[in-house]
Amino acid sequence: MKKIVLLFFALIPFLACNNDDDTTTPVVESDVSINFTQSFDNQSITANEFSNLEYTNENGEQLSISRLRYLMTDIVLTDSDGIETVIADYNFVDVGESTGAVLDAPTKFEQGDYTLSMRFGFSDADNNGVYTDLNALSWGVPAPLGGGYHYMQMEGVYINSEAVNTNYQFHTIRAAQNPGDDVTLTDTSIAVNLGTITIDGSATTIQVNMNIENWYKNPNLWNLNELYTMLMPNYDAQILMNENGQDVFTLGTVTTIEE
């Protein structure tokens, strides 16, 4: 019996060796981060630029930004085999508080090509959930407007057609008709597909930029004099925002730290 055992162990090195593949390539993995940034006509906007009345939208209105908070959801990397990895169910960005700008993936990724996708705001399926952290941020939408959560709060001052500094509130939510008990809702969250990204090196940082000027110009020329306030219960305004928001988010630089 002892001889049999010894023979078995003596054979292990040979059994474990694959003669056809002596050069197995070790799997190389990278850390991945997403960096959410914002700009207006290529001018970067952070909290430091808040309240400067120095941006001009497509319709010619001069404006500032003093609050910018938004919600990106279903943030997913999909590999070339179609396998999806969720980086985060949602990420709340508050530019003024400098929170949410950098989202670190919870796991490493094998090096290679991936597509990056996400959604602006919650889809209807997710918008009915309870998110305690978002509740504490007063991010909810009132029940008469269908409940759920804001997609974005962008606020500031613009100079109106009478040259008066005027507060605006560009809030995007799920579009609601007939607010109240008989409200009907349209999902106006926006699918954001950012294309292919190569993950390489020891760490990859992917910039996703909000091009704020696009909220105001394409396909609908936005006139702040007409649409500057009380936009949440304005169904048509929410539809226009959804249409203009289709090209707001773009892929920025992808930075790799070499191993």
Add this chain to the structure above:
Amino acid sequence: MFLLASCGKDKDATVGYTQTPAEIATPLIFQQLIPEAVIPDNNPQTQEGIALGKRLFYDTRLSLDNTISCASCHKPQEGFSDSRALSLGVNGTPGTRNSMPLTNLAFNYFGNFNWDGSAATLEEQHEIPITSPVEMHSTFADITAMIAADTSYPLQFEQAFNVTNVTKTEVTKALSQFVRTMVSGNSKFDKYLLGEATLTAQEQNGLNVFLDETRGDCFHCHGSPTNPLWTDNIFHNNGLDASFDDRGRGAFTGDPNQFGQFKSPSLRNLAYTAPYMHDGRFATLEEVVNHYSEGLVFSDTIDPLMKAVANGGVQLSDADKADLVAFLLSLSDPSFINNPAYLPN
């Protein structure tokens, strides 16, 4: 042996006293809707710490001339605030801002305590009134000397923190533990959300006004039924003045964009916490509502959420104003101000 080890009053010769953990009594509606209370790792809630904090809270010897305690400006029957617009400190010196109600502070997830956010933590916050010349005007050297000379404080501190040399740290920790226990979540409106009460037609319409962006639009700063704290805990210039004697948040940060900003207070317990605003300028809720309806004043840092400033505000009807006040009062919680756990022994 296990029973002995778990008893807070017993002292182990090598490790000192073992404290008895205490939980924050979290209302059901909070459990359903918002994250858990924030308890710092270096100051866990204990029965011994809470009891000690409560004793300190009501002890006038924490002030320079032994005349006022924390409770002098945070009176239980006034929602742990003060009916004076500006509280009186030692020697009758008035303060500079209205006393903030002490409610649900364990659920402030963002820190930044005080009207201007000048204290990052509750422990840090407690240093300010104790040493402020217009409040208690004391020193921690005097307070710790008083504690050392007291017949029972030293043992209480040792039981709570295993220290024999009491410092500012333990004093502020104990006060913070007590204040964190002060939770209000049993108003009529809370019961309504739980299906245990019915709103009147006036209260229901008041809620609708509150939630309507074209009328009250109160929810953006003060939350909605999904935020039972009834505050966003951040800072706004709500259009009180064209220029600022008190720069609020901006005075603390130095950022001109924050001049005139003050923290949104919770709307809980408004029935007890008059007067209102950071300087207590409004004696009644009706005055507050009138301010937002037609009294807004433009300034460079006015919050964009203040609408129709050129017209003074959103111009609520008299009926909507009255209904809004009725709804706001439904957020008051008599069980909070009468809770024996918060009252002096």
